[in-house]
Amino acid sequence: xxxxxxxxxxxxxxxxxxxxxxxxxxxxxxxxxxxxxxxxxxxxxxxxxxxxxxxxxxxxxxxxxxxxxxxxxxxxxxxxxxxxxxxxxxxxxxxxxxxxxxxxxxxxxxxxxxxxxxxxxxxxxxxxxxxxxxxxxxxxx
Amino acid sequence: xxxxxxxxxxxxxxxxxxxxxxxxxxxxxxxxxxxxxxxxxxxxxxxxxxxxxxxxxxxxxxxxxxxxxxxxxxxxxxxxxxxxxxxxxxxxxxxxxxxxxxxxxxxxxxxxxxxxxxxxxxxxxxxxxxxxxxxxxxxxxxxxxxxxxxxxxxxxxxxxxxxxxxxxxxxxxxxxxxxxxxxxxxxxxxxxxxxxxxxxxxxxxxxxxxxxxxxxxxxxxxxxxxxxxxxxxxxxxxxxxxxxxxxxxxxxxxxxxxxxxxxxxxxxxxxxxxxxxxxxxxxxxxxxxxxxxxxxxxxxxxxxxxxxxxxxxxxxxxxxxxxxxxxxxxxxxxxxxxxxxxxxxxxxxxxxxxxxxxxxxxxxxxxxxxxxxxxxxxxxxxxxxxxxxxxxx
Numbered sequence: 087x088x089x090x091x092x093x094x095x096x097x098x099x100x101x102x103x104x105x106x107x108x109x110x111x112x113x114x115x116x117x118x119x120x121x122x123x124x125x126x127x128x129x130x131x132x133x134x135x136x137x138x139x140x141x142x143x144x145x146x147x148x149x150x151x152x153x154x155x156x157x158x159x160x161x162x163x164x165x166x167x168x169x170x171x172x173x174x175x176x177x178x179x180x181x182x183x184x185x186x187x188x189x190x191x192x193x194x195x196x197x198x199x200x201x202x203x204x205x206x207x208x209x210x211x212x213x214x215x216x217x218x219x220x221x222x223x224x225x226x227x
Numbered sequence: 228x229x230x231x232x233x234x235x236x237x238x239x240x241x242x243x244x245x246x247x248x249x250x251x252x253x254x255x256x257x258x259x260x261x262x263x264x265x266x267x268x269x270x271x272x273x274x275x276x277x278x279x280x281x282x283x284x285x286x287x288x289x290x291x292x293x294x295x296x297x298x299x300x301x302x303x304x305x306x307x308x309x310x311x312x313x314x315x316x317x318x319x320x321x322x323x324x325x326x327x328x329x330x331x332x333x334x335x336x337x338x339x340x341x342x343x344x345x346x347x348x349x350x351x352x353x354x355x356x357x358x359x360x361x362x363x364x365x366x367x368x369x370x371x372x373x374x375x376x377x378x379x380x381x382x383x384x385x386x387x388x389x390x391x392x393x394x395x396x397x398x399x400x401x402x403x404x405x406x407x408x409x410x411x412x413x414x415x416x417x418x419x420x421x422x423x424x425x426x427x428x429x430x431x432x433x434x435x436x437x438x439x440x441x442x443x444x445x446x447x448x449x450x451x452x453x454x455x456x457x458x459x460x461x462x463x464x465x466x467x468x469x470x471x472x473x474x475x476x477x478x479x480x481x482x483x484x485x486x487x488x489x490x491x492x493x494x495x496x497x498x499x500x501x502x503x504x505x506x507x508x509x510x511x512x513x514x515x516x517x518x519x520x521x522x523x524x525x526x527x528x529x530x531x532x533x534x535x536x537x538x539x540x541x542x543x544x545x546x547x548x549x550x551x552x553x554x555x556x557x558x559x560x561x562x563x564x565x566x567x568x569x570x571x572x573x574x575x576x577x578x579x580x581x582x583x584x585x586x587x588x589x590x591x592x593x594x595x596x597x598x599x600x601x602x603x604x605x606x607x608x609x610x611x612x613x614x615x616x617x618x619x620x
Contacts, residue, residue, distance in 0.1 A: 122483040125355035153374035154427040163366030
């Protein structure tokens with residue numbers, strides 16, 4: 087029987103093998119702009135730099151807003167079976183950017199804006215072989 | 228740049244047409260516009276068409292696909308794509324073709340066959356495409372983005388669920404007077420509030436559906452317009468906008484935004500509206516009615532402020548005071564809006580233009596805006612696109 091594997095759904099968006107993991111974002115060393123993911127490559131008008139450097143983003147932030155989705159999204163998203171309504175949040179980080187992430191660790195009805203949340207690398211879904219395919223989420227602390 | 232007028236418009240009904248291709252619908256709308264302008268296909272000197280994004284090669288050159296049916300005449304054809312702002316962007320490009328003097332007559336086409344239910348990723352799987360990532364990694368739908376902005380608004384200004392319901396009710400009252408609207412039922416606030424929650428806090432009836440449709444406008448130099456119509460409608464201003472750095476909107480299709488930016492929310496829309504006003508040499512106070520992009524009840528409220536019809540935080544009061552109803556200070560979506568007919572993404576802006584033209588000609592029947600002299604239409608599309616147009620009788 088082959089061993090179950092554990093790996094990110096997409097590489098390069100977050101670290102996942104460390105004790106403490108981070109979202110991998112981008113920072114322009116010239117204009118100071120941050121972005122997530124790194125491939126977004128955002129700069130301020132007038133900046134002559136065209137690339138960003140890889141940075142590990144802060145793990146904790148403030149929940150600025152969220153929604154609860156009541157219907158299973160279409161492919162390519164793979165929902166748990168059976169589907170349960172789930173929350174997605176907008177989290178502001180000390181870097182001055184806000185990032186999106188699935189919210190876990192609390193009932194969606196119990197969420198409130200303004201709470202502090204922390205990054206979590208967690209299972210998005212299991213594939214046919216039983217491998218755990220990972221994504222990033224935030225949970226209240 | 229010389230003056231340009233709209234001399235004919237035509238629309239294919241909005242709805243679901245599984246047995247019709249995008250070409251079938253487009254051609255029907257083209258023929259209606261040509262008849263409306265009392266001209267013939269051979270009089271069309273140029274064309275700008277929205278491209279149809281959900282198909283393949285033929286959809287990418289939608290204009291050429293229509294010309295094949297109408298009869299190929301070798302005219303210059305431009306295909307344009309700016310997400311949900313496509314059709315209004317088509318109008319701007321067509322306007323430039325005529326205003327520049329390159330051509331006297333240009334056909335502007337918007338058409339769409341939307342996929343059922345939620346939109347999904349447009350392109351092929353690509354880990355550097357944030358629009359793909361938001362689907363793959365989060366399952367975040369378009370209404371999900373709007374719901375997050377809506378929640379922010381509710382906390383900032385005290386917008387309530389009831390305000391969101393009122394926006395839908397307002398559009399439905401206008402739709403009831405529009406024989407061409409898809410849904411003509413007048414909703415009650417209770418019905419909206421009891422509809423299923425889709426993306427909290429947005430319920431089903433607070434979000435527009437997606438539908439198929441096609442809409443066409445024929446543009447002509449103002450000096451030659453009287454040859455085709457006794458009521459040419461002047462294009463007073465067109466605007467096209469993209470996002471400003473520092474816009475805190477969590478933009479549709481992105482995964483991050485500036486947290487506390489100094490640029491306005493929906494900056495691409497603020498830019499396109501301002502540009503149209505500047506060209507027309509008027510301000511929001513001069514507009515008699517508006518077809519704004521009412522994709523959801525949040526949009527209805529937010530756009531009143533973004534365009535500049537009221538100050539930030541005052542949209543709810545405008546709605547509650549009845550100012551956005553027919554007979555009020557600024558009728559909003561007299562057609563019933565996308566709320567009542569569904570959004571046909573790459574056609575929507577030209578459906579708005581059709582409504583503007585009918586209103587300004589005095590042909591809007593029971594939903595006629597009294598003394599309609601100046602009308603405005605605006606659309607906005609994901610990833611930072613917006614276009615606006617101001618027409619005058």
